[in-house]
Amino acid sequence: MSRLESMIRRITAQKIGLEWGVKRTKDIAGDFVEIGLGNGRTYDHLRETAPDKKIWVIDRVLQCHPSCIPPDGSFLQGEVDETIKQMKNNNISISLAHYDLGIGVDDKDEAEAAALSPLIKAIMVEGGLLISSQPLVGFTQLEGPAEIPAGRYYFYKA
Ligand SMILES: C[S@@+](CC[C@H](N)C(=O)[O-])C[C@H]1O[C@@H](n2cnc3c(N)ncnc32)[C@H](O)[C@@H]1O
Incomplete structure (x- = not known):
């Protein structure tokens, strides 16, 4: 599979997956969180698909397309472990989380995701996706x- 085909599959999975998650969490109390703003593509789709939801956005750097800059107060700039701890301290509860960190190196990406999982769990509502x-x-x-x-x-x- 070419890298182009791989990219197409990934972003198709993101679109379908986010829509699947939004549909199933619409009646669950809680905010959304986008972990890894990047270019802002998935955040943009999330906010279009769920316009009534508060969406927290995490990234260590604001480098998205200008049209995807989150509203004041919603962008939590910093390392994801620290920002999630801040969210917990501020009693923020999440009904839908999209995790999109990684550098394309499976071992490292999976180890990071495993290490962050307990922190993420601490801000999720029961039944959240x-x-x-x-x-x-x-x-x-x-x-x-x-x-x-x-x-x-x-x-x-x-
Ligand atoms: C794959 S990109 C996200 C792509 C994005 N979801 C989109 O659709 O455009 C990953 C982003 O996560 C950020 N990132 C990676 N590791 C991080 C960490 N430990 N703390 C905070 N941000 C991190 C990077 O700066 C990068 O912008």
């Missing part, structure tokens, strides 16, 4: 949308 580009630990894994092949994207219930 996690849509993730990396495997997380300590959650109940779900099959997710039928169109997404197993292992391409990960789906969990808190």
